[in-house]
Amino acid sequence: MRFQLLGPLTLADGHEAVVLQPSKPTVLLAALLLHANTVVSAEYLQRAVWGEEQPVTAKAALQTCVLRLRRLFTRHGVTGTVIEAVPGGYRITAAPHTLDLLGFRDQVRRAVTLSDDPDAELSTLKDALSLWQGSLLTNVRSDVLHRDEVPRLAEERLRSVERVCDLLLRLGRCGEALVELWSATRAYPENERLHEQLIEALYRTGRQSQALAEYRRVKAFLLDELGVDPSPALQQLELAILRGEDLGTGHGPAAAPVRTAEAGAATDRGAGPVPAVPNFTGREAETAAMVARLTAPAEPGEEAPHPLTVLVSGPPGIGKSALAHHVAHLVRDAFPGGRWLVPMTRPDGGARRSDDIAAEVSDALRAGPDGERVLLVLDDVVDADQVRPLLPAIAGAQGAVITTSRMGLAGLIATHGGWVHRLTAFTxxxxxxxxxxxxxxxxxxxxxxxxxxxxxxxxxxxxxxxxxxxxxxxxxxxxxxxxxxxxxxxxxxxxxxxxxxxxxxxALLDGALNRLGPRLSEAFQRVAAAPGDTFAPEDSPAVTETVLEQLADAGLLEDGPPGPYRVHELLRSYVRRTAPEHIRRTEKV
CATH class of the missing domain: 1.10.8 (Helicase, Ruva Protein; domain 3)
Structure with missing residues (x-):
């Protein structure tokens, strides 16, 4: 038989459970179990059962209540637990396997000893929290217990929830942390630590604007309800997000606030350390190949005239930047001089000025110790002419380059060499x-x-x-x-x-078509609106093979000669929805 306090007061025997009816013996049992294995004074038990205004017969009534509780034990087959009458009060004995509250505390103590193994500590704490079965003591009608005991128990649970979320953030499992934090912050709106964790989790899952909105909401609540400013930790977190810092497992060095391809845009801010990618999955073959090429020892002999270059290309939203950033972190030991992200476009998708980019590349190459290898991620390259002028300086500094682009950049690979990874949709x-x-x-x-x-x-x-x-x-x-x-x-x-x-x-596809220019944009809409799943040059004299190749190079068509071209269904749906708007816009022009 097992007593469950962490929810409605319940007697459980294997899979069978009995939620006790509200009564004075139920209140008495809760008061004893809350202080299991210790003597609970008769005076305290009387207050718990009858409140502050006790009847004159409370002492005798307590003895009667104890007798009724013992009879309840007999009725439900509770034989291994006894209520002892001792000098000054009563005592009930229990162990972690017979009382969930003791089991919870035992698991929490064990988790503390596992602090060197965050996965094991997290698993142990989750097991402890699984013992909680809902609102505490809802069938126990005692103002004293709900005033004095329930808040203390809720605080114990809250400390464990905070620790679980700390561990999830430390392990990079921010999505799991969010599920717990949404409900916890609403249940405890004044708890700034939980809000800090929620804001960090939102930011690290690529939701910068939502993280800042949550900070503003918390700030308004604290000012309106409590008349105080957010804690220094919360204020520092907001500043880190505004600066675009890579929080990682803590507040790391400043980094460019760059949205990856999953976030749909690049920044017009300068170069900075490559940000981490939360919850990165897939692309195992591409990741392994890129890591192998970037970490391979240099060939003996003369210095290479061009830097080691890896190109990641593909349609908008396919995860090019995420893969590049992920690989950059995996090869960090091979590039002790640093790994720097250089955004090649403005937020509106236009190419950045070549002078600004060249200055940032030069600064990045000089940032690390002399002679140490540097890795540059040139993110969202518009055309090969953006990259070519940068390569001699990078080669001279023994650097390497990961270039991401929607374009195929075949001309760059033809003149300067390198490896190409063309990404398609996930399996x-x-x-x-x-x-x-x-x-x-x-x-x-x-x-x-x-x-x-x-x-x-x-x-x-x-x-x-x-x-x-x-x-x-x-x-x-x-x-x-x-x-x-x-x-x-x-x-x-x-x-x-x-x-x-x-x-x-x-918005992502609108930007992609705007970057194409009117002629190619119109051709793409014609191809995507055509019946069937494929398109060949003979299907429309207005769309030549050269135009189709340009669209394929821009990542908007798949396959090609000698077989037909295909349009991804998501892009086809986009054209069906937006074609009338594009027509109206063209007519206005």
Whole structure:
């Protein structure tokens, strides 16, 4: 037989459980169990059962209440636990396996000894928290216990929740932390530590604007309700986010506040350390190949005329920047001089000035110790002419380059060499792995078929999947099957973040077409609107093979000669939705 205090007061025997009815013996049992293995004074028990205004017969009534409780034990087969009458009061004995409160505290103490193994500590704390079964003592009618004991127990649980979230953030499992933090911050709006964790988790999952909005909400609450400013830790966190620092497992060095391809834009701020990528999944073959090439020992002999170059290309939203940033972190030991991110476009998608880029590259090459190798990530390159002038200086400093671009940049590879990784949509397994990583195994594995359908509705595009998971994280109670119906009604409109409209599939593709120019943009719309799944030059005299090759080079068409070209279904849906608007815009021009 097991007593459960961490919820309604319950007697449990294996899978059978009896929630005790509200009564004075139930209050007495709760008061004794809350102080198990210690003597509880008769005076305290009387106050717990009858409140501060006790009847004159309270002492005799307590003895009667003890007798009724012993009879209740007999009725439910409780034989291993006795209520002892001792001088001054009563005592009940219990152990971690017979009382959930003692089991919880025992697990928490064990977790402390595992601090050198964060995974083990996290697992132990989660086991401890799993003993909590809902609102405390809802069937125990005692003002004294709810005033004096319940807040203390809730605080014990809260400390463990905070520690669990600390460990999840430390391990980079920010998506899991968000699920717990959304409810915890609303239940404890005055707890600044929980808000700090929530804001950090939002920022590290690529939701900078939402993180700042949450900070402003907390700040307003503290001022309006308590008349105080946010804590120094919260204020420092806001400053780190505004500066775009790479928080990682702590507040690290300043970094350029760069949105990866999943976030849909680059910054116009200068070069900075490469940010980490939370919940990175998939691209195992590409990752292994890039790491092997970037860490391979240099060939003996003369210095190479061009730097070691790896090009990651593909359509918008396919995860080019995320892969480049992830690999940059994996090869950090091979580049002790630093790993620097250089954004090559402005927020509006236009190419940055070549003078500014050259100055930033020069600064990055000089930032590390003399003779130490430096890795540069040239992010979102518009054309080969942006890159060529930078390569001699990088080669002279024994540096290496990862270039990301929507364009194929075949001319750059032809003249300066390098390796090319052309990314396509995720496989079904990769999409499912991303959902598992961000949403958590418990939620996804409960509805695997719905998870696969959601991935297909997103076209297995990493950017679309990231938006979907961000929305689902803010609705932890929403079933995935319900999300399938909701998203399937209008994927293009609903693959957007309502608090950050610029982070959407439509905004990303609008920018991609604007970067093409009117002639290629019109040709792409013609190809995407054509019937069937493929398109060949003979299908329309207005679209030549040269134009089709240019669209394929820009990542908007797949395959090509000798077979037909294909348009991804997500891009085809976009054209069907936006074609009338593009026509009106063209007519105005």
């Amino acid at each position: 079904e397994a990769e999409s499912y792995a991303l959902l598992l990583s961000v949403l958590g195994a418990e939620r996804v594995e409960e509805e695997p078929d719905a998870a696969h359908r959601l991935a297909r509705l997103c076209g297995h595009f990493p950017f679309a999947l990231r938006i979907l998971t961000a929305r689902l994280l803010t609705r932890p109670g929403l079933r995935l099957a319900d999300a399938v119906g909701w998203l399937g009604e209008d994927p293009l409109a609903r693959l957007t973040l309502t608090d950050s409209p610029d982070i959407s599939v439509r």
